[in-house]
Amino acid sequence: MNKPASISKFLRTLTMAVLGFYGSGLPAAAQVVTPAWSAPASTTVVAEEREFQNGDVHLSGTLYLPGGPKPFPAVIALHSASSATRDLPLYQHLKDLLPALGYAVFIYDRRGSGKSTGKRAGTDFNTLADDGLAALRMLAADKRINAQKIGFWGLSQGGWLSVLAASRSRQVAFAISISAPLTTPDVQMNFAVGNILRVKGFPDEDIRAAISTRTAVDDFMRGRGDRPAVEQMLADAAKRPWFKYCYISPMLDDPAHSQWAKEITLDPITTLNRVHCPVLLLFGADDPWVPVRISAKLLSKMAGKKADLSYAVIAGANHEMATTVAPEKELDSSNATAFAPDAPAYFGILAKWLSQRGRRLTLH
Template identity: 50%
Template sequence: MMRGAAAFALAASLGSLQPALAAPQSPSPPWSAPATTEVVTEDRNFTSGDAELSGTLHLPVSGKPVAAVVVTHSASSPLRSASLYDHLKTILPALGIAVFTYDRRGSGASGTKDAGGDFTVLADDAIAAARSLKSDPRIDPRRIGTWGLSQGGWISPLAASRSPDIAFVVAVSAPVVTADVQMIFSSTNHLKANGYSEADIDQMVAARKAVDDYMRGTVGRAEAQAKLDGIKTKPWFKYLYMGETFRDREVSGWRKEIENDPLVNLKAVTVPTLILYGADDAVVPVADSAERLQAVAPQMPNIDVHVIAGADHAMQMSEDLKTSLDPKHDGTERPDSPEYFALLASWLAARGLVGD
């Protein structure tokens, strides 16, 4: 992707950079031309609370400090190497923006203890990642933001609401409803896409609501477990992303998730924020989310919202609905919507985050 004068200025600056900054090159055919954008890839660790997390920085070679994006995770893509994040490692450095991906705590090289469903812990991990980048002289400490999809779209704004170190936010497919509402919407569509009956859907919804009400303290544990026992042998149970039992509400990570209202977090964000949805998203209630955002829009002048035609939950246009909702494909998503790419790039450019 070329950026007119900015791209030529970046190309001209490469000759003055120290050779130590050059990215290792794989063998190329003899007719290859040098790429305009040169990218350094570095593994680096950082500390968040009592955890040491491991990540990789993808840094465009530049003559001056660049903006950076810290990637927060979707629920099904906890590793820095997930295909969901590959487009960021390609597009953003070409725009003169560094990308930092890391293994979510409890995954990959980031230890064995997870966050237990506590979004605040995950948000603080993203903040710690941003702070670790601020000390790098190749990165502009005033232009470090976050990008997150789905659950990451909850984590990124939460991080910005908790720290002045986050200068901007991109939230993709982020439901502006609580997790219990989102999962009933998602589970309903999973069953519909796979041809199950309205009776099956009603039974699923009743079981989910019983578990959620137990977490709220309005239904007894035995009653909720009985509802869950009634569906755990169903052939469609795999589409619900539920265990066959659940933890006590006092220690349950799910209780923490459903008690978190993402709209409250969004209203606390004062930095520029881009929220992107796919019009064909079967996982997130986009219409409800957009309606809630529209209702509070006067209170959030720095937030831009776009719904992208033909895109699904992962900003894909190439996957059919049944395939995109199949659990065996979780973690293999690859965004391919041109409108998504264009909106992301143009929004970043309009806020002075791309390279010169």
């Protein structure tokens, strides 16, 4: 892909300011000391606790409002699989960067997490997307928010949800999908598991066996395959040293009650084709969790047919749009909530696209 179009001086300055914040190596909570010589900032942010309902589920979040003329456009953050609460590092850059662009930002706790009620287990993607749409309706009723300019941002699973929510309502003004592949979830996980095992030093023979086992389970979830045969395959695989890295249970679930069986029905391409608002999709070139090469090829074919579709693959960036994390650390599930974006191109493209939202951009 060609390099993205150059970013204005203002956006370059803004990007470097954000990079300086994250490049310090200190958590956001540590950045609280104000020097005696500090001048008043041009950008002020007011945080408000907000609550809303989706059916009988009570959801809680924080709305970050910039200064300046109202009403504000707004971005609603949807959750990655591992980052369920508003306080996690992944979302900090949205609070810091977007108000400087004049955007309100709303980040809420996913159902079953933080201050939100309900349960994540057994909940399908459509319901999670509808939680986001309930947040949109809540913001649209606020006179300080421009009801015609509310959109979604999400990373990984949240990227899928952003596009899915946009496909389910014409009220959505835009959708931003970060590190969410255009493959089905099972294809994505086979890619990720292969990389996990590769990084851990397993030979190709073991990687093929692991993916074969995962594929057999996925086929069974789709109604194909013989249960006793798949159960025996799982029992044999569970004895192998690679099995614990495969993200599958040694016990075969009932497809009728399996959350995974629901999730693998997601077809990102079909969903994207149903969207009628501007969409930005960004990928990290070095992402070990997502088959970026496949996704970029699919997008290159779609871009000419969808005038409001923009995408870019960012050199040196990983799944979280970070450039400073070794693959061994990124693929360690114990670090799942530890990382935040730091790629300069990510900040720049995101800021540029939002500042020109609704216009066709030449990003590829």
